[in-house]
Amino acid sequence: MASVADEKSKLAEARAAVGDDYVPDDSEEYMNEKQQDYFRMLLLDWKKSIHDAAGQTLQSLQDGPIREPDLNDRASSETDWGIELRTRDRQRKLILKIDAALRRIEQGEYGWCEVTGDPIGLKRLIARPVATMTVEAQEAHERREKISRDD
Template sequence: MVGAASAEAADKEELVRIREAVGNDYVPDDDEPYMSERQLDYFRMLLLEWKRSIRNSAEHTLQSLQDGPIREPDMADRASSETDWGIELRTRDRQRKVTAKIDAALRRIDEGEYGYCEVTGDPIGLKRLIARPVATMTVEAQQAHERREKISRDD
């Protein structure tokens, strides 16, 4: 757990540095060079903030789990509470997977590959990356990928 705490502290320090460099009201623009240092810092900031938000939600869930078992006297209320917990745990599992994608996106920034389609090598586009900072493909490549997946599932 010590490693996680030091990683979290490093992320916080990085966020402070980036906010100072980028500014609070900066939004990437098509008029500037694609994947400039400022744009990369902006996306790094988005990714780190998203990761921090997920981490905070997970801590809240863990704390709730540690507070004890569900003690609803009514069977219907108990079933409802257990269903709610099941949904909460599935949400946390999805967020764990998103965290892995965030870490991969941060590695791509460090390696100079962020913002470019892993299939075509074309720029993914600022609007798509703002909407989905973990995107690895252009819209067109993603659609083709999904069509291939659908066809293989249908076979």
Template sequence: MASVLGDDIDILAKAKRALAADYTPSEDEEYMSDKQLNYFRVVLLEWKKSILTAAENTLQNLQDGPIREADLNDRASSETDWGIELRTRDRQRKLIGKIDSALRRIDADEYGWCDKTGEPIGINRLIARPIATMTVEAQSAHERREKISRDD
């Protein structure tokens, strides 16, 4: 599971590096200015493009042919690897939905504001997680409520 999260972080980091030479948002600027919104739009679009490219590569590898290892242990290992790969792609498919939602919020001038409190999410949090919809405090409270209701 850690490597799946690592893959998402690597893809996002590559998208940010591609833009870092041009501009990086800071706390000193007007919050959610046109320049900041454009930065996050480009980061989200690059992130989505990278995910779709990785998915195309997986699909191509699946179409290239079935697993044909003669040894049962090798075959089981290969099938396990494919299972992990497919779960990763399914997780990233869901991530694309969150990216699309963030892009819609940018278009509606709602991006960067907490869904629960209406307060600014914060530039540093959005740089770290561009699909964030809540402040750290609201997210923590949400997770605590979720944990309590699961324990019941």
């Protein structure tokens, strides 16, 4: 796992290579170096924001009252904390996907469907930078999942 300092330097390098106003365009060669830097920056920014939010959650858990005097307030607080912790768990899983996407960038596999080998597409990757399949392959995968669940 990369250290925080490594990720900060990679983020700074990607930002410097891409600039502030760059957006990948279909007229460019697919997954050229600048596009890879753009997606690296996007993924590292996303990961940093998740880590920042997790730090705020941890701080509020440490600072917040453990027990509310009123039973209704206590129930409400426990529900809120439960929702918050479930959200953080989903984000922990998302970080694993972000790390996998960053590895794919380093290996030159990012942006290509793991099922068909076709380009995933810039619009899909901008919307969902951790995507590993084209829209068509993802839909087929979800249909197969639904069928196997129904059996």
